[in-house]
Amino acid sequence: MTTAPQPRRWWRAALAVPPVAFLLVFFVWPVAAILLKGLRPDGAWDLSALGDVLTDPVIRRVAWFTLWQAVLSTALCVVAGLPGAALFARFRFAGKRFLWAALLVPFVLPTVVVGVALLGVIGPNGVSGVDLSGTLWAVLVAHVFFNYAVVVRTVGGAWSTVDPRLEEAARTLGASPWRAFREVTWPLLRPAVAAASSIVFLFTFTSFGVVLVVGGVRQRTLEVEIYDQTARFLHLDVAAALALVQLVVVVAALAWFGRTQRRRAVVLDQRPAAEVARRPRGWRERAFVGTNLLFMAALLGVPLAVLVVRSFDAPAGWGTGNYQALDTARRGSTSFVPPVEAITNSLLFALAATVVAVVLGGCAAWAVAGSGREPSPRWARWTDTALMVPLGTSAVTVGFGMFVAFGDPPLELRSSVWLVPLAHAVVAIPFVIRLLVPALRSIDPQLREAAGVLGASPWRVWREVDLPVVSRALAAAAGFAFAVSLGEFGATVFLARPERPTLPVAIYRFLGQPGPLNFGQAMALSVVLMALTVIVIMAIDRLRPIGSAEF
């Protein structure tokens, strides 16, 4: 076995090939196809639209709003999510596993359903008594509702491997709890916080559906403009110019986040999560747990409860009428989707997307993270940034791009069902990378070296050192990938897959029709989707390499 750096780097580069090739085929090519259709309409470059867009005061205002609302939303999500992360990392309490999985529910619900849920609380006749619909506040609340899970699950996962004795030692030496957190725990968490922030920023910067539903006509993001120009007016030149503006901001933001993450990565002596979490002691800790749970109940519980309550409000009176109708009401129509079939389709798509995302994202993460001691080479940093870009790219650009690019051989995938999980994977891969890289970088390289000195093959080192330590991050990543796919994220709503309608597709069909039965069935099916999400995510969270302690 050679230990010189050269062959190791070669392996790392080889690992990066499959994800990069995947990105080129399923992201770069379609996006380039639709942008070129706009910027080179008749085979000759026409950049006049770019100039018009850059000088248009309305667009400037929209771009500025998009940027600052994203920064504000990201900051709010981090502030709201950190206590939640601490809760899951440090304490054991009843229903913890359930709650950890349930955090992801907002992720999978179709936008209009989220709109119904949130506006049932902060909309007209909402249970809170305050109507925020159409305001910036509603957009911010919606963004926190969506992205709370990103912060809690990403940072909470990292936090749960931080040895609590570090903070305890600081306390013993006389530091206040705040100072112990700020000077001991916070620096160790920064890579995970940066990872979560970058995802939240990309999501909120390209926020579309939820902005339309709760923000009304006033709160417009670049993404909304791109959607209008592409899908509504077919002004591909303007849309391409706007998409380029969006892309430039996203790449700049990613480069900044990347630098932050690299500079602050700290090698940790990690502890298994089971050693770290304990039952709350004393009134302070109980109050902390209680306040956290109350906050989650208000932020997530109440809106989702609105859906559950409405799902039992059937035309014939309270009861399971809406659920029973799912399998009967539209039987015999081409628009009828047997619920079991929708569930099966959703699960199959999500499973395929998760496997692709975890395998390719895993390859990329190991390639990018390096061994912990040497700094990442430049190509690795650029690969890292490039693989994140899909998360920050307009979904309508990708969707229409795929539609244009995959219409002809060699990749005639336009009406193939395979395009759907592959498109989901493009969006899910960044999650896998963002969650794995900080975890991998925190592994003490001495562990690997010690294993190597004792005669373990690289494969065995990977299996018995890397894998157990990152298994928690890996499960969290798989959970996100699954949720992203289950929720029909972004681009795929523009891809047709007539033979295999999924749960969100079926929900949209009901919501598109008038009448209390259709509405009730949409609510019932949403509750089914919620339950399915919690069950599957709980199962994924339990997956661990056999024989390893839970980190």
Next chain:
Amino acid sequence: MTTDPPPANPAPVRRPTRLVLVGLALVLAVVAAACGGGESSKDDTPATVGPAISQGQLPTFDPGTTITVVTHDSFAVSEDVLTQFTDATNVEVRLVPSGDAVAAVNKAILTAGDPEGDVLFGIDENLLASAFAADLFVPYEARGLSTVPEQYQVDPEHRVTPIDHGDVCINYDRTWFREKDLEVPTSFEDLLDPELKGKLVVEDPSSSTPGLAFLLATVAAQGGGDDDSSSAAWLQYWQKLKDNGVKVVDGWETAYNVDFSGSAGKGDRPLVVSYASSPPVEVTDPSTPPEDAPTGVLADTCYRQTEFAGILRGAGKAEAAGAFIEFMLSLPFQEDMPEQMYVYPVNSQAVLPEAWERYTTPVEDPLALPFEEVGARREAWIQQWAGLFR
């Protein structure tokens, strides 16, 4: 095992580039091999398609013939009705829901000449001009048009065939008006009544089909459609609506399910822009007398919205596609549409379902604008409107 800091050696940087290219080539080769054998049949469409019906019979085709019908997401038909078509012609129908009507048509324009399907169903008047400009359709004069009133046959060249209409009207919550003991408004002017301040919810015309139809209704009713200034009569009407607290939301789903008080969503606004066909679906007890139905329609605010089907240029199976258009105009399909898609048939011989006879008010003379004018002015109107509301 030790790891030294990497030497300052630029050589390894080049290696991944080669690897990436090799990897990409491999992926491409595998995928291309996996989905090879795609049939391509382009430019073999005749300029026009002859009538598919001879002596009232649909023609038959080779067994195994399949046509693809691109639709909007709201398309639905009874399975057994669709089977009647297959039994009569041997043609299997594959349905491809493709987003809402605007997205479906724009995707068709993007792929003009190399279409995703043989027939496009669900294009409305407002989209005709851009579809015609892109030369999307092969003309086909259906025999079945003899049953369709003149008012729906807007294209003398028969590039598209009218299939259904579903007028866009303001719906009201009857209970709310009864409880408040207020007169139900009838005209556009009535909507400006201070008693109705903050009671109307409409959809954004740039993102919503019924929202656009309602904007067109105001242009048709108030006039000023050729006026680009902010003093256009229809725009001044919107100014008054705004002063009277009209709420604009992104789409029908939100307006009807969240804000409208007469739906299951139980919002706080008793007036909403929806369809003439919405009220029967809100009736859950069939013994309800029509005057007590939960919701009703303001007939004078209705705007005509006809949906058309066309044979996509470049598709291989234009004859079978023509047969399907004939079938869509025939009574089995036409009488199936109301309960499946909540739209009215255009075939004057079609019988409406009982609930529709009971709970819908026929709109005798809905507002309308020529599709050429809508095509030419639509974006300008939306811009003017946006200037007021954004």
